[in-house]
Amino acid sequence: MNEIKLFSPATVANVSCGFDVLGFCLDSVGDEMVIRKTSNKGIKIIKIEGYDLPYEVNKNVAGVSAMAMYKAANPDFGFEIEIYKKIKPGSGVGSSSASAAGSVYGMNVLLGSPYSPLELTAFAIKGEAVASQSEHADNIAPAIYGGFTLVKSLDPLEILQIPTPEDLFAVVIHPQIEIKTSDARKILPKDIPLKNAITQWSNVGSLIHGLHTNDYELISRSLVDVVVEPFRSQLIPGFESIKKAALEHGALSTGISGSGPSVFSLCKSQKTAIKVEKAVRQAYAKYTIPFDIYVSKINMEGIKKLN
Amino acid sequence: MNEIKLFSPATVANVSCGFDVLGFCLDSVGDEMVIRKTSNKGIKIIKIEGYDLPYEVNKNVAGVSAMAMYKAANPDFGFEIEIYKKIKPGSGVGSSSASAAGSVYGMNVLLGSPYSPLELTAFAIKGEAVASQSEHADNIAPAIYGGFTLVKSLDPLEILQIPTPEDLFAVVIHPQIEIKTSDARKILPKDIPLKNAITQWSNVGSLIHGLHTNDYELISRSLVDVVVEPFRSQLIPGFESIKKAALEHGALSTGISGSGPSVFSLCKSQKTAIKVEKAVRQAYAKYTIPFDIYVSKINMEGIKKLN
Numbered sequence: 033m034n035e036i037k038l039f040s041p042a043t044v045a046n047v048s049c050g051f052d053v054l055g056f057c058l059d060s061v062g063d064e065m066v067i068r069k070t071s072n073k074g075i076k077i078i079k080i081e082g083y084d085l086p087y088e089v090n091k092n093v094a095g096v097s098a099m100a101m102y103k104a105a106n107p108d109f110g111f112e113i114e115i116y117k118k119i120k121p122g123s124g125v126g127s128s129s130a131s132a133a134g135s136v137y138g139m140n141v142l143l144g145s146p147y148s149p150l151e152l153t154a155f156a157i158k159g160e161a162v163a164s165q166s167e168h169a170d171n172i173a174p175a176i177y178g179g180f181t182l183v184k185s186l187d188p189l190e191i192l193q194i195p196t197p198e199d200l201f202a203v204v205i206h207p208q209i210e211i212k213t214s215d216a217r218k219i220l221p222k223d224i225p226l227k228n229a230i231t232q233w234s235n236v237g238s239l240i241h242g243l244h245t246n247d248y249e250l251i252s253r254s255l256v257d258v259v260v261e262p263f264r265s266q267l268i269p270g271f272e273s274i275k276k277a278a279l280e281h282g283a284l285s286t287g288i289s290g291s292g293p294s295v296f297s298l299c300k301s302q303k304t305a306i307k308v309e310k311a312v313r314q315a316y317a318k319y320t321i322p323f324d325i326y327v328s329k330i331n332m333e334g335i336k337k338l339n
Numbered sequence: 340m341n342e343i344k345l346f347s348p349a350t351v352a353n354v355s356c357g358f359d360v361l362g363f364c365l366d367s368v369g370d371e372m373v374i375r376k377t378s379n380k381g382i383k384i385i386k387i388e389g390y391d392l393p394y395e396v397n398k399n400v401a402g403v404s405a406m407a408m409y410k411a412a413n414p415d416f417g418f419e420i421e422i423y424k425k426i427k428p429g430s431g432v433g434s435s436s437a438s439a440a441g442s443v444y445g446m447n448v449l450l451g452s453p454y455s456p457l458e459l460t461a462f463a464i465k466g467e468a469v470a471s472q473s474e475h476a477d478n479i480a481p482a483i484y485g486g487f488t489l490v491k492s493l494d495p496l497e498i499l500q501i502p503t504p505e506d507l508f509a510v511v512i513h514p515q516i517e518i519k520t521s522d523a524r525k526i527l528p529k530d531i532p533l534k535n536a537i538t539q540w541s542n543v544g545s546l547i548h549g550l551h552t553n554d555y556e557l558i559s560r561s562l563v564d565v566v567v568e569p570f571r572s573q574l575i576p577g578f579e580s581i582k583k584a585a586l587e588h589g590a591l592s593t594g595i596s597g598s599g600p601s602v603f604s605l606c607k608s609q610k611t612a613i614k615v616e617k618a619v620r621q622a623y624a625k626y627t628i629p630f631d632i633y634v635s636k637i638n639m640e641g642i643k644k645l646n
Contacts, residue, residue: 053541184545184560192548192557223530229566233540234360238491240547241499250499253491259536 035068036141037338040134041331042119043126044202044296045170048257048287049235053183055126055174058202060328063130064116064338065094067138073110075099082117094131097159101136104155105146111139121163123206124294126171132159133175137335149176154189164213171290178334180243196330197246201305203297204289205274205312205325211267216291219263228258248284248300255285255298268292270319277315283308302327342375343448344645347441348638349426350433351509351603352477355564355594356542360490362433362481365509367635370437371423371645372401374445380417382406389424400435401442404466408443411462412453418446428470430513431601433478439466440482444642456483461496471520478597485641487550503637504553508612510590512581512619512632513601518574523598526570535565555591555607562592562605575599577626584622590615609634 041062047054063082070076075098077087089095094113102111113135119127133156140147147155156172169191173181179196235254242250265271265288275286278297282304286297297312299305305327313325348369354361370389377383382405384394396402401420409418420442426434440463447454454462463479476498480488486503542561549557572578572595582593585604589611593604604619606612612634620632 049540050544051540052537053544182541182544182548184541184557190560192545194548220533222533224533224536226527226529226531226566229531229536229539230359232536233356233358233543234489234491236540237357237360237489237543237547238499240544241489241501241551244548244551250491253497259533 033142035066035339036138037064037066038134038138039064039336039338040130040137041175041334042130043171043174044204044289045126046260046288046290048255048261048285049232049239050182051257051260052170054180055170056180056196056202057174057178057331057334058125058204058328059331060326061119061125063118063134065131065134065138066114067135067142068112069142070110070112073108075102075110076112077115078112079114080117081115083121085115085117085121091162093128093159093162094135095159096162097132097156098135098139100158101139101147101155105143107143111142120206122210124211124288124290124292125204125206126175126290128163129156129160129171129175132156133172134335135159137176141337150189150191152176153191174334176334178332179330182240194240194243196243196332197248199301200330201299201302202328202330203278203283203299203305203309203312203325204294204328205316205323206294207268207270207316207319208322208324209269209293211292213291216264216267219267220260221263224259231258251298252284255287257287261288264288264292268295269321270316271295273315274312277311278308281308281311302329340449342373342646343445344371344373345441345445346371346643346645347437347444348482348641349437350478350481351511351596352433353567353595353597355562355568355592356539356546357489358564358567359477361487362477363487363503363509364481364485364638364641365432365511365635366638367633368426368432370425370441372438372441372445373421374442374449375419376449377417377419380415382409382417383419384422385419386421387424388422390428392422392424392428398469400466400470401438402466403469404439404463405442405446407465408446408454408462412450414450418449427513429517431518431595431597431599432511432513433482433597435470436463436467436478436482439463440479441642442466444483448644457496457498459483460498481641483641485639486637489547501547501550503550503639504555506608507637508606508609509635509637510585510604510606510612510616510619510632511596511601511635512623512630514575514577514623514626515629515631516576516600518599520598523571523574526574527567528570531566538565558605559591562594564594568595571595571599575602576628577623578602580622581619584618585615588615588618609636
C-alpha cells in the first residue's frame with residue numbers, strides 16, 4: 033500500500049469531572065487526510081484545505097508528530113501529507129489532536145503497523161504540544177483508541193481504554209467565539225478546596241464504574257464538575273442556557289468540551305440526542321453569537337481508514 | 340428467630356487515592372455481637388466485653404444506630420445487645436463502624452429483613468457520627484456490603500459496590516499509639532494544589548478500572564496518595580519503613596488505614612501477604628512501639644451470621 037485516506041475524528045476532552053484525564057471520541061466531525069509514500073525521503077505537507085495552517089513541517093502539528101515518528105522509524109522513503117481540515121481550530125473539540133494523530137496513524141499503516149496505539153499516542157503528543165505549548169494526551173488518546181479513554185499518566189505514558197455503552201450520543205454546540213488557551217488557563221485557581229477535590233474524585237470513580245456497568249443514570253449523576261466548570265463557564269456566553277435546555281430535554285449531562293467554547297451534552301439514545309439538539313439550538317438562538325451544532329454517536333474505533 | 344450472633348468486620352477506609360470515599364472489608368478481625376428480641380420495648384445494651392465502652396444507648400455507637408432503626412421500624416417488642424469487642428477503638432480499622440453496622444444488621448434480620456443495605460448504612464451512619472462527630476460512610480459501607488465500596492455521595496446517600504479481585508489480601512499493622520482524630524484532621528490543608536487533585540482523580544479512576552478488570556498491576560500503580568498521606572504519615576512513626584519493607588517484598592501498595600495509626604498493604608495472593616507480613620514485622624521490630632499485625636483476605640460478604 034502506497035497511500036491511505038483516513039478520517040481523524042474530533043474529540044471531547046476533560047468531560048466534566050475528568051479534567052485533564054478523560055476524553056471521548058466523536059463520529060460526525062473530523063479531518064480527512066491523505067498520506068502517501070514518496071521516493072524522496074522526509075515529510076512534506078503538500079495540501080491543506082479548509083483552514084489556513086502552516087505548510088512548514090516543524091510548525092504544523094501533523095508535521096511535527098509525523099517527524100517524530102519518521103525519525104524513530106527511519107525508513108528509506110518519505111511521506112507526503114494532504115490535510116482536509118474540517119474541525120475548526122480553537123473550537124475545543126481537539127482540532128490539533130485530530131491532525132497530529134491522523135498523520136502518525138496513516139504513516140504507521142503504510143509502514144506495516146510497527147507501532148502500538150500507545151506509541152502512536154506518544155508521537156502525536158509531540159505534535160499536539162506545538163499547538164498547546166504543553167504535552168497533553170486527553171484529546172489524542174480518544175482519537176487513536178476510540179470510545180472513552182483515561183490518561184493515567186503522561187510520564188510514563190499510560191492510557192486506559194474505558195468500556196463505553198453502545199447507546200451513548202453527544203450533542204455538541206460550538207458558539208463561534210474565541211477563547212484564548214491562556215485565558216482558559218489563567219482563570220483556573222492554582223489551589224482548590226480539598227472538599228471539592230474529594231467530590232471530584234468520587235465522581236470520577238463513579239463515572240468509571242458507571243461506564244463499566246452501563247449504568248446511564250450513574251453516568252449522569254457522576255458527570256458533574258465542581259472544580260473547573262464554575263470558572264471556565266464564565267468564558268462561554270449562554271453556557272447555563274445551553275445546560276438548562278439540554279438537561280430539561282433529557283440529556284444525561286452537559287459540560288465544557290476541552291477548554292471551550294464548544295459545549296457537549298451526553299444523551300442516552302439518538303432520539304434523545306436529536307431532541308436535545310433542537311432544544312439547545314432554540315435556547316441559543318436568543319444569543320447573537322453564530323453557532324454550529326451537531327449530534328454524534330460516540331465513535332468506538334477512533335481514526336478510520338476511508339479507502 | 341429470636342436471636343442472632345454475628346461477626347462484624349474491621350474495614351479499611353480512605354485506601355490511598357480514595358480519601359473519604361473508598362473502603363474495603365477485612366476478614367480476620369471483627370467484633371462479635373449477639374442481638375436478641377425482648378418482650379420489653381426499647382434497646383438495651385446488656386454486655387460489653389473487650390473494651391470499656393458506655394452502656395448508655397445514646398452514648399454507644401451500636402446503641403445510637405440501633406435506636407435510629409428502632410424508631411423507624413417501631414416494632415411491638417425490643418432488642419438487647421451483647422458486644423464482644425475485638426477491634427480496638429482508635430486503631431483506624433473501623434472499630435466504631437463495626438459496632439454501629441452490626442447492631443442494625445442483626446436487628447434487621449430479626450425484623451424479617453425489611454431494610455436494604457443502603458438503609459442499613461444510613462442507620463449505621465447515625466451511630467458512627469457519635470464516635471467521629473461527623474457523618475461518614477466509608478467504613479460502614481464496606482462492613483455492610485463487603486469487598487470494595489465507593490461512597491458516591493452522603494446526601495443523598497449512594498454507595499457503589501466495586502468488583503473486587505478474588506486473590507487480594509491485606510496485611511494490616513497496628514502500631515499501638517494514639518492518633519487523635521482532631522490531630523489527623525488538623526494536619527490536612529483546607530486547599531490542595533489542583534495539580535495534585537488531578538493526579539488523585541486520575542488514580543481513583545484508574546483504580547476503579549483496575550478493580551473491574553482484575554488488573555493487579557494497575558491497582559498497584561493507582562493506589563498512590565499524593566494528597567493526604569504526605570501529611571498524615573508524619574503522625575505514624577516508622578510509616579516509611581513499613582512501606583519500604585512491604586513494597587520490597589511484593590506488596591501492591593501500602594497506605595494509611597482510615598486516619599491511622601494502622602497501616603495496610605494490599606497483596607496479590609496469600610503467599611505474598613504472608614511474606615509481606617514477615618517483612619513488615621521485622622522492619623517494625625526496631626521501633627520501640629508495640630504492635631499487632633495480621634493478614635486478612637478481603638471479605639466479600641461483609642457482616643456474617645455466626646449461628
